[in-house]
Amino acid sequence: MSEAIDFFSAKLRLETDASDVYEAQKAGERLVLVDVRGDEAWTQGRISGAIHMPYRQIAERAPDELSRNVPIVVYCWSPGCNAATKGALEFAKLGYSVREMMGGYEYWVREGQPTENDDGPLPRVFDAQVMVIRERVRS
Numbered sequence: 722m723s724e725a726i727d728f729f730s731a732k733l734r735l736e737t738d739a740s741d742v743y744e745a746q747k748a749g750e751r752l753v754l755v756d757v758r759g760d761e762a763w764t765q766g767r768i769s770g771a772i773h774m775p776y777r778q779i780a781e782r783a784p785d786e787l788s789r790n791v792p793i794v795v796y797c798w799s800p801g802c803n804a805a806t807k808g809a810l811e812f813a814k815l816g817y818s819v820r821e822m823m824g825g826y827e828y829w830v831r832e833g834q835p836t837e838n839d840d841g842p843l844p845r846v847f848d849a850q851v852m853v854i855r856e857r858v859r860s
C-alpha cells in the first residue's frame with residue numbers, strides 16, 4: 722500500500738491536466754505555461770497565455786528567460802506526443818519546479834479552453850467525449 726501511495730503522490734506532484742491548469746490560470750496562480758512544440762505547431766494554435774520554447778531550446782534559453790522561482794508547466798500536442806516529457810526533463814535538469822500537462826494541446830482544445838494563433842483567439846470547442854458539458858462558453 723505504501724508503494725502505491727508514494728507512486729501516486731509523486732505522479733500528482735509531477736503531472737497536471739488541462740482542467741487543473743485552466744483553473745489555476747483563472748485563480749491567478751503563478752505558473753509559466755510552456756509550449757514545447759515546434760514553430761509550425763505554435764503558429765497553428767497554442768494555449769492562450771503560453772510561451773513558446775521548443776524542448777530542444779530549453780537548456781540554452783530557459784536560464785536567461787525564465788525565473789526558477791515560478792513553477793513551470795509544459796505541454797506538447799497530445800497524449801501520443803512525448804515532447805512535453807522531454808521538455809520537463811530539461812527543465813528539471815536546470816533546477817526548475819516543473820510539471821507535465823497530461824493530454825497536451827489536444828485535450829486543452831477538446832475541453833474548450835482558450836486558444837489563439839497569430840491572428841487572435843480561436844473558436845472554443847467543447848467535446849462531450851472528454852468532458853461533461855454543462856453550459857456553453859461564447860468564443
